[in-house]
Amino acid sequence: MKNYLFNLFKTTQISLPYLKEADIIFTVPVQKDHGDYATNVSMILAKKLKRKPLEIANEICTNLKYDDRIIEKIEIAGPGFINFYFTSSFNSLIIKEVIEKKEIFGKWQKYSGKKAMVEFISANPTGPLTVGHGRNAVVGDTVANLLEWIGYTVDREYYFNNAGRQMRVLGDSVKLRYLELLGETIQFPDDYYQGAYIKEIAAKLKKENGDRLVNEDAEGIFKQAAEKEIFADIMTTMKRIQINMKNFYNEHVLYEEGKIKSLLELFKVKNLSYEKENAVWLKLSELGNEQDKVIVKSSGEPTYRLPDIAYHITKYERGYDIMIDLFGSDHNATYPDVLAGLRALGYDESKVKVLIHQFVTIMEKGEVVKMSTRKANYITLDELIDEVGSDVVRYFFNMRSITSHLNFDLDLAKKQSDENPVFYLQYAHARIASVLRMTKDEGLVPSLDDLNLLATKEEQNVLKKLYEFPDVVLYAAENYETHRVCIYLEEIAALFHRFYTECRIIGSDKRLAQARIALCVAVQVVLRNGLSILGVNAPEKM
RNA sequence: GCCCCCAUAGCUCAGUGGAUUAGAGCAAUGGCCUCCGGAGCCAUGUGCGUAGGUUCGAGUCCUACUGGGGGUACCA
Numbered sequence: 001m002k003n004y005l006f007n008l009f010k011t012t013q014i015s016l017p018y019l020k021e022a023d024i025i026f027t028v029p030v031q032k033d034h035g036d037y038a039t040n041v042s043m044i045l046a047k048k049l050k051r052k053p054l055e056i057a058n059e060i061c062t063n064l065k066y067d068d069r070i071i072e073k074i075e076i077a078g079p080g081f082i083n084f085y086f087t088s089s090f091n092s093l094i095i096k097e098v099i100e101k102k103e104i105f106g107k108w109q110k111y112s113g114k115k116a117m118v119e120f121i122s123a124n125p126t127g128p129l130t131v132g133h134g135r136n137a138v139v140g141d142t143v144a145n146l147l148e149w150i151g152y153t154v155d156r157e158y159y160f161n162n163a164g165r166q167m168r169v170l171g172d173s174v175k176l177r178y179l180e181l182l183g184e185t186i187q188f189p190d191d192y193y194q195g196a197y198i199k200e201i202a203a204k205l206k207k208e209n210g211d212r213l214v215n216e217d218a219e220g221i222f223k224q225a226a227e228k229e230i231f232a233d234i235m236t237t238m239k240r241i242q243i244n245m246k247n248f249y250n251e252h253v254l255y256e257e258g259k260i261k262s263l264l265e266l267f268k269v270k271n272l273s274y275e276k277e278n279a280v281w282l283k284l285s286e287l288g289n290e291q292d293k294v295i296v297k298s299s300g301e302p303t304y305r306l307p308d309i310a311y312h313i314t315k316y317e318r319g320y321d322i323m324i325d326l327f328g329s330d331h332n333a334t335y336p337d338v339l340a341g342l343r344a345l346g347y348d349e350s351k352v353k354v355l356i357h358q359f360v361t362i363m364e365k366g367e368v369v370k371m372s373t374r375k376a377n378y379i380t381l382d383e384l385i386d387e388v389g390s391d392v393v394r395y396f397f398n399m400r401s402i403t404s405h406l407n408f409d410l411d412l413a414k415k416q417s418d419e420n421p422v423f424y425l426q427y428a429h430a431r432i433a434s435v436l437r438m439t440k441d442e443g444l445v446p447s448l449d450d451l452n453l454l455a456t457k458e459e460q461n462v463l464k465k466l467y468e469f470p471d472v473v474l475y476a477a478e479n480y481e482t483h484r485v486c487i488y489l490e491e492i493a494a495l496f497h498r499f500y501t502e503c504r505i506i507g508s509d510k511r512l513a514q515a516r517i518a519l520c521v522a523v524q525v526v527l528r529n530g531l532s533i534l535g536v537n538a539p540e541k542m
Numbered sequence: 543g544c545c546c547c548c549a550u551a552g553c554u555c556a557g558u559g560g561a562u563u564a565g566a567g568c569a570a571u572g573g574c575c576u577c578c579g580g581a582g583c584c585a586u587g588u589g590c591g592u593a594g595g596u597u598c599g600a601g602u603c604c605u606a607c608u609g610g611g612g613g614u615a616c617c618a
Binding site: 034038040046124161278290308361404407423426428490498500 | 544545546547548553554555556557558559560561563564565566567568574577578579581582583584598599610611612613614615616617618
């Protein structure tokens with residue numbers, strides 16, 4: 001539909017050259033009686049041409065040479081909108097396209113040949129993934145899916161650090177619990193890791209080694225065992241929600257390959273850093289940021305900024321056209337420094353897209369559960385999956401704009417899963433599968449021969465919505481907004497149910513029945529495609 | 543103090559500068575199966591935090607304010 005309009009306006013440019021001067025946009029009007037698509041081009045041109053919008057709209061309309069088998073009518077309305085009404089027989093042709101393209105309906109070639117990296121989760125192995133990581137994990141994976149749908153080749157990468165203070169505390173925490181199990185009286189500091197998993201790791205060490213480890217360094221076997229166990233856990237959790245990371249990038253590699261050292265040297269040579277009070281500072285205030293920041297502490301240990309910049313440089317070196325970083329809002333102060341460092345070294349920072357998602361609030365028994373990895377009172381992603389399943393987890397994390405806080409009512413998700421919109425979508429899909437099984441037994445098959453019979457309001461509404469799917473995918477992908485897909489799917493499922501309530505298949509004239517079955521198939525394809533973007537199953541039966 | 547995000551119906555949230563009429567789900571009330579899946583459909587809504595500004599046109603953009611969340615380390 002949209003394509004036809006774009007082409008129509010392009011040919012009209014010959015007779016009305018001023019059409020080239022405006023960005024022509026077609027939108028689906030909120031009001032159904034305002035047509036299938038509308039454009040505000042005459043209002044935009046009114047200012048440039050200093051003429052009345054209605055007058056311009058009239059002129060455009062008389063010059064549009066359209067095919068009346070495709071467009072039923074064109075109207076001018078309100079202050080100068082041009083509304084387009086398509087013929088019902090043209091609308092029905094979308095079914096043919098959907099059924100022919102099937103699992104690739106909605107895909108684009110627009111960015112084919114381009115490489116993208118999505119870096120997400122990137123949690124250090126200090127504990128199991130929490131619900132907050134869950135949002136990051138699901139959104140990151142879905143953004144990656146969306147980019148694949150518009151043509152990108154996408155790598156998913158997990159960046160982590162198994163050195164540093166946090167990990168030392170982790171090793172100490174495990175050793176203390178180990179000593180405790182051996183009967184020693186210990187003082188367990190408040191700022192150590194309190195979770196039960198620490199005790200489990202300590203217990204495992206005791207079982208395997210008895211008391212032989214009492215004189216071992218906490219940074220040795222204790223830290224290593226903890227990291228191994230925790231990472232195994234994280235991997236299992238990711239697998240449960242269908243996340244396949246391509247790479248795990250260990251910050252340590254940057255040191256091994258000398259990238260930290262050479263970057264530090266580069267900053268010095270370029271006069272972008274200086275020494276003060278035994279520390280090395282990056283001249284961020286000269287690069288447009290608020291203040292200079294330390295990149296090497298007086299202890300000689302770099303702060304996260306140096307490896308983060310070095311890490312991003314490897315992304316450029318690996319040839320990505322676009323690099324997505326997905327962080328929780330608690331990290332929103334870190335990326336401006338990294339971007340400034342990259343900019344100073346001449347890298348095109350517009351290739352890095354930083355997405356910040358807001359917190360997840362867990363509600364349980366009407367109360368907010370405060371969460372901290374250190375403290376014992378947090379809900380793990382694994383527990384959440386146990387309670388509600390992978391499909392609900394993935395759908396819920398995808399269904400809200402990442403700029404908003406996500407309110408996750410655990411009680412609701414636990415006990416009343418049939419209230420969840422994900423079931424509404426899966427039900428629509430399963431219902432169609434059932435219809436197809438049943439009609440097949442009646443000797444009816446989908447047919448594209450008489451699609452023009454699909455003329456009722458309910459049928460037409462579904463058809464027009466089918467046309468929108470590729471646009472929704474493109475918009476969602478280019479704006480990294482996974483929730484758009486959810487909104488669309490809920491809309492088309494609702495339109496389908498309405499159609500199905502009003503329009504009978506068995507008992508109708510055979511040609512009409514078979515056209516309606518074809519409509520069902522098309523809706524099913526789109527539901528399945530949309531759900532696959534989200535990583536949610538589309539069941540044949542429920 | 544400064545920086546980022548948010549404020550829309552009882553609750554959870556959509557809303558891509560457009561149309562005298564701002565939508566959905568949940569909750570609530572009342573309808574709809576002699577009929578293909580009732581996990582469905584239909585009906586019922588005193589709502590855009592406050593005050594200015596830009597614009598032909600503002601929930602959407604700008605400024606200030608109020609309220610909430612997150613930051614502002616030689617933690618990440």
